[in-house]
Amino acid sequence: MTSTMTNNTLIVYSDIGCPWASLALFNLRRAAAREGVDLAVDHRAFPLELFNSRPTPKWILDPEVAAVADCEPALGWTGWQGPESGYPVTMLPAMEAVQAVKTQPGPPRAALAAxxxxxxxLRHAFYAESRCISVHTEIMAVAEDCPLVDTAHLDGALRRGTSRQALFDQWEEAKAPEVRGSPHFFLPDSTGLHNPGITFTWPKGTPQPSITDYAPTFWTSLVRTLNDPAPGPRLGP
Structure with a gap:
């Protein structure tokens, strides 16, 4: 994956329904805020349900969410609190909405920020508030609380499906061997980082993954590297 973007812009392939991606992005945003870095993130879809030809099972996600919530309380995540019938069966509409906002009027960097x-x-609504972000009205309700989002543009784009093709095009892109899973980050120099800053195993017979290393400081180092115009060392996984 190549990029011609500025030094503090990066690409990430991920699924909104992936707890590991959601943790990584939380740490990235938190580090950027603490460092005062105006970081731009270009989101690309890694739709697990299309790769796996099934919805991601709740029985798989529940223990992953619990493990992530335990290691990073600042997320405010809880187990699913809504009725079973309200659990999202697909994340495609939410990921499509993120792509649609990238096309809203205005400077491209502002659209990326939105x-x-x-x-x-959307990630917070799902993991912390047990909201069904498969549903159009719920997506729009979340968007109404995002001051950078042009909600009229988003609503129209979702009604017309104008960003659906982008979602499927990104699925095809994500089949490339360079993209190893959700999340996979690409830095401006094309360095790839698959789920960095954390290591975990899921021993057979255990109820949830075992996180063996968690390093939020990785993200501080990464943000500083992205913000430094001078060439620096390449960061590996």
């Missing part, structure tokens, strides 16, 4: 704001809000 799409990242909506991405963060």
């Amino acid at each position: 799409s990242d704001q909506l991405d963060a809000a």
Whole structure:
């Protein structure tokens, strides 16, 4: 994956329904805020349900969410609190909405900031508030609380499906061997980072993954590297 973007812009392939991606993006945004770095994130879809030809099972996500919530309380995540009938069966509409916001009128960098704001809000709505972000009205309700998002543009784009093709095109892109899963980050120099800053195993017979290393400071180092115009060392996984 190549990029001609500025030094503090990066690409990420992820699924909104992936707890590991949501943790990584939380740490990235938190580090950027603490460092005062105007970071731009270009979201690309890694739709697990299309790769796996099924919805991501709740029985798989529940223990992953619990493990992530335990290691990073600042997320405010809880187990699913809504009725089973309200659990999202698909994340495609939410990921399509993030792509749609990237096309809203205005400077491209401002549209990226708006799409990242909506991405963060949708993840929080699902993991922390047990909201069914498969539903159009729920997506729009989340978007209404995102001041950077042009909600009229988003609503129209979702009604017309104008960003659906982008979602499927990104699925095809994500089949490339360079993209190893959700999340996979690409830095401006094309360095790829698959789920950095955390290591976990899922021993057979255990109820949830075991996180063996968690390093939020990785993201501080990364943000500083992106903000430094001078060439620096390449960061590996």
